[in-house]
Structure formats: structure tokens, C-alpha cells
Amino acid sequence: MYKFFINDKFEFELQADALEQDIVEYEKGRFHIMLNQRSHHAELIDHDIATKTLSIKVNNNLYTVKTEDRFDRLLKQLGFSNANAQKAAQIKAPMPGLVLKISVEVGQEVSKGDTLLILEAMKMENVVKAPNDGKIKHIKVKAGDALNKGQVMVEFE
Numbered sequence: 001m002y003k004f005f006i007n008d009k010f011e012f013e014l015q016a017d018a019l020e021q022d023i024v025e026y027e028k029g030r031f032h033i034m035l036n037q038r039s040h041h042a043e044l045i046d047h048d049i050a051t052k053t054l055s056i057k058v059n060n061n062l063y064t065v066k067t068e069d070r071f072d073r074l075l076k077q078l079g080f081s082n083a084n085a086q087k088a089a090q091i092k093a094p095m096p097g098l099v100l101k102i103s104v105e106v107g108q109e110v111s112k113g114d115t116l117l118i119l120e121a122m123k124m125e126n127v128v129k130a131p132n133d134g135k136i137k138h139i140k141v142k143a144g145d146a147l148n149k150g151q152v153m154v155e156f157e
Contacts, residue, residue: 008064030042040058042058090156091130093151096148097121100119103116110134115129116130140152
């Protein structure tokens, strides 16, 4: 069972097999849909896998659709939020190694995927990237430092 939220106003649930309609992708991201003997044209504008959110245009009307499955509902019941799980306050060394280069400064705004530093481990350079958007609060290491696994390298505000 999937729950859908459209434009934060309309909510409905569907069984997985109910999603099997006559849907044909005729171009990348563009679809022709036959539903209840009516023809619809849909285009995928944007999607975010982490938040399970889609922006779609159906018959030239733009909709934001958020999906939720039974696991998302279970996390909510247990008091956990998938969005909160995505935010990291600290970046720890994933393995022992040597800091080769630091690419950020204290106070710098970073986006998810930005390079924070380069860590050498077993003669390989490993790029450590920001797991989420944020602002650098502290840099706990400097180039040339030898690190232990789990040692805090960077803190976010």
C-alpha cells in the first residue's frame, strides 16, 4: 500500500497492483497514460529519491507528489523521520588514513556532494564529501594529520 500526497493538499492510498495502468514512456521522462478510458500526457520534471518527492506535469498542470510506503509509516510511528536521518552533524574518518588536502574553511556553506577533504588510506586517495547541505562549524584536522577510524574530522552547524 502506497500513500500519495499531492501539493500538500490531496492525499490518497493505492495498492501496488492498482498502479499497473496503461503507461507508455514515449520519450525520456515523458509518458502517455490511459486511465479510466481517458488519455493523459505526463512529464517528469524533477525527482528526489531521498525524500521520495516528484515534480510532474500532467496535461500541463504541475504537481508535487510525495510518496510514502509502509516502511516510512513505521518510521514515523517509531518517532523517526527519514528527513532527519539525512542530516549529519559530524563527519568521521571512515578508515584510518592521512589527511592530504582540506577543501573547505570554517563558516563556509557547502552543498550535499561537495568535497570536504581528501584522505589517503592504503595508498589510495579517498574523497570525503558532504552528506547534506550545511555550514562548516569546526575543522578538527589539518593536512598531514594521521587519523584513526571514527575520528571526527569536520563538524556542521
